[in-house]
Amino acid sequence: MSLSEWLLTKRNVYIKNNIRKISLKIPDGLWIKCDKCGLLMYYKTLNKNYKVCPECKKHFxxxxxxxxxxxxxxxxxxxxxxxxxxxxxxxxxxxxxxxxxxxxxxxxxxxxxxxxxxxxxxxxxxxxxxxxxxxxxxxxxxxxxxxxxxxxxxxxxxxxxxxxxxxxxxxxxxxxxxxxxxxxxxxxxxxxxxxxxxxxxxxxxxxxxxxxxxxxxxxxxxxxxxxxxxxxxxxxxxxxxxxxxxxxxxxxxxxxxxxxxxxxxxxxxxxxxxxxxxxxxxxxxxxxx
Incomplete structure (x- = not known):
């Protein structure tokens, strides 16, 4: 394995581990995905919009x-x-x-x-x-x-x-x-x-x-x-x-x-x-x- 390949592998492992750590810190119910248009939104944003998707107007x-x-x-x-x-x-x-x-x-x-x-x-x-x-x-x-x-x-x-x-x-x-x-x-x-x-x-x-x-x-x-x-x-x-x-x-x-x-x-x-x-x-x- 060359030095550049070794560094690339290390970087990918570092990114993967940090993504896992970040995802573990996100509490349940913080994000919600619209099952009609696929928009991922902050739950408070949906609540402020009367539980209506701001993208496709689906009424939750x-x-x-x-x-x-x-x-x-x-x-x-x-x-x-x-x-x-x-x-x-x-x-x-x-x-x-x-x-x-x-x-x-x-x-x-x-x-x-x-x-x-x-x-x-x-x-x-x-x-x-x-x-x-x-x-x-x-x-x-x-x-x-x-x-x-x-x-x-x-x-x-x-x-x-x-x-x-x-x-x-x-x-x-x-x-x-x-x-x-x-x-x-x-x-x-x-x-x-x-x-x-x-x-x-x-x-x-x-x-x-x-x-x-x-x-x-x-x-x-x-x-x-x-x-x-x-x-x-x-x-x-x-x-x-x-x-x-x-x-x-x-x-x-x-x-x-x-x-x-x-x-x-x-x-x-x-x-x-x-x-x-x-x-x-x-x-x-x-x-x-």
């Missing part, structure tokens, strides 16, 4: 806590019905006992169930706001989700303020059977009374919004808003294709497809959602409210 999943910070004015959020928690009325068991699954989800998310509700302000305009959280059992709608949303709508009606529900759900919660399906009618009935008073209701459909949520309050808005490229559906693609015996378009069940076919009214990126909600609310706002 986010929590109900983050949603409150993104949309509601600082120090204006007043949560309600915070102590409502699901029980196990059917003694249901699949791979795990339902009551044990609830306990695990509560410990993991810090929530008692899959929705947060409360009264807050958007640029100083009051709203009744409900935020579903997909982290809690896929945002599934059980008795507590239905009860909290119904109470929220009733409070919005009594206060004569708009109701906004941010939807993120896999549908009705099978572990509560018919009790879960009943929530569709209960929430829809409360919305009917709210809208009979001439009050505004806006659902915001995020990815995913499916099943019984889509079949009820997610599609009953005066103005229906969706995030870009959100999955919005009732049944799955395979079930529909097998039923109608036809192939579906590639972008079927996306917010863009539904917008083109008149199912939703607006597609608004998360980074612009608060400002555009304010514009809509300002248009409908009545001074005596």
């Amino acid at each position: 999943p986010t929590s109900s806590h983050d949603r409150v910070k993104q949309i509601i004015d600082k120090n204006s959020w007043m949560p309600n019905n915070i102590n409502l928690a699901s029980t196990d009325p059917l003694g249901f068991c699949d791979k795990k006992l339902y009551h044990k699954r609830l306990q695990d989800m509560q410990a993991k998310t810090g929530l008692l169930d899959a929705v947060q509700t409360g009264i807050g302000k958007i640029n100083n305009l009051p709203v009744a706001f409900g935020i579903m959280d997909f982290r809690f059992m896929g945002g599934s709608m059980g008795s507590v989700v239905g009860e909290k949303l119904t109470r929220l709508i009733e409070e919005g009606t009594n206060l004569r303020i708009p109701v906004i529900i941010l939807c993120s759900s896999g549908g009705a919660r099978m572990q509560e059977g018919m009790l879960s399906l009943m929530q569709m009618a209960k929430i829809s009935s409360a919305l009917y009374k709210h809208q009979r008073k001439g009050l505004l209701y806006i659902p915001i459909l995020t990815s995913p919004t499916t099943g019984g949520v889509t079949a009820s309050f997610a599609m009953l808005g005066d103005i229906i808003i969706a995030e870009p490229n959100a999955l919005i559906a009732f049944a799955g693609r395979r079930v529909i294709e097998q039923t109608i015996r036809e192939d579906l378009p590639e972008n079927f069940q996306t917010s863009e497809y539904l917008f083109e076919h008149g199912f939703i009214d607006l597609i608004i990126p998360r980074t612009q959602l608060k400002d555009q909600l304010y514009q809509v609310l300002s248009f409908y706002h009545k001074p005596h409210q």
